[in-house]
Amino acid sequence: MKLVLSIDAMGGDKAPEVIIQGVETASCRYPFVHFLLFGSQSALEPLLAQKKRLAEKVTLIHCDEVITPDTKPSMAIRGLPNSSMRQAIKAVADGRAQGVVSAGNTGAYMALAKLLLKTLPGIDRPALASLAPTLKGEIVFLDLGANVECSSKNLEQFAIMGEAFARYVLHLPHPKVGLINVGSEDIKGNSIVKEAADLLRASSIKDNFYGFIEGDDIPKGTVDVVVMDGFTGNVVLKAGEGIMSLSLYYLKEAFKSSWLARLGYFLASPMLKKLALRLDYRRYNGGIWLGLNGVAIKSHGGTDALGFSHAIDLAVDMTTSRMNEYLLKEFAVEPPLKEVINQ
Secondary structure: OOEEEEEEOOOOOOOOHHHHHHHHHHHHHOOOEEEEEEEOHHHHHHHHHOOHHHHOOEEEEEOOEOOOOOOOHHHHHHOOOOEHHHHHHHHHHOOOOOEEEEOOOHHHHHHHHHHHHOEOOOOOOOEEEEEEEEOOEEEEEEOOOOOOOOOHHHHHHHHHHHHHHHHHOOOOOOOOEEEEOOOOOOOOOOHHHHHHHHHHHOOOOHHHEEEEEOOOHHHHOOOOEEEOOHHHHHHHHHHHHHHHHHHHHHHHHHHOOOHHHHHHHHHHHHHHHHHHHHOOHHHHOOEEEEOEOOEEEEOOOOOOHHHHHHHHHHHHHHHHOOHHHHHHHHOOOOOOOOOOOOO
């Protein structure tokens, strides 16, 4: 088996150094993957020269334009034809790669991915999904910011896509799906979430629809898939990352408070290392654009090499699981012969 992944080597706050390091880490886990690196030749060649083994697993493709965090989506589409992000996505659209990973500008990434890859038949809008730790294991939640305002139909489609991801990528036989609301009672919430709940109770995943859930149900692991609009999802994502960092910070400070506390830290250090690993949000770095006619993964812009390598993990999982073929079946649409690319 051989898999080709396309990498935007210039996207992210710490590119290209962190991107190359992340690709190197992932290449050790996936010897069957070849990487297409899109970016500045003058910036990338010196980095690759220091990594002889990695150089054998990559193809460098020069791009003389870069999409920055300030680039507007309209400019990314109309004004930067040779940007590393655009060319990396285009490689998937052209069939030269099976998936793309970028840590660059989210709005530009979304706009270019929709333009070049298109959405799968039967899906109105792609959703940005990710994983998070809970008391019972990993949870899928979406949308994380791609769609700030959503209709009830959008939420229904997000739920169906999230349920399919949980089944075919996480291998959960009967994933429970919850819809975020201000209360679990049916009478609560605005008209959009109420209509979405009604649609889901009559949908193909009605048997797996749990109903309304509240914010504290996310860390409890009450359901396997959490559905919300992109505004709410982005707030939940950033708040969750902040809480994990704050918890670790206070824990470290507590162990510095006295000599007895320092002794306790020494005795508890193996357990604390496991806790830090469990709460390390870099392990959950990477958002999946569900609903696109191709595999596209969005890494956090400020991630380090370890985090970027985990975004590559998602790209591998998405491509090897043949996720988009299952989505076509979920939405009861026959795959167009020339449009479904190397899923």
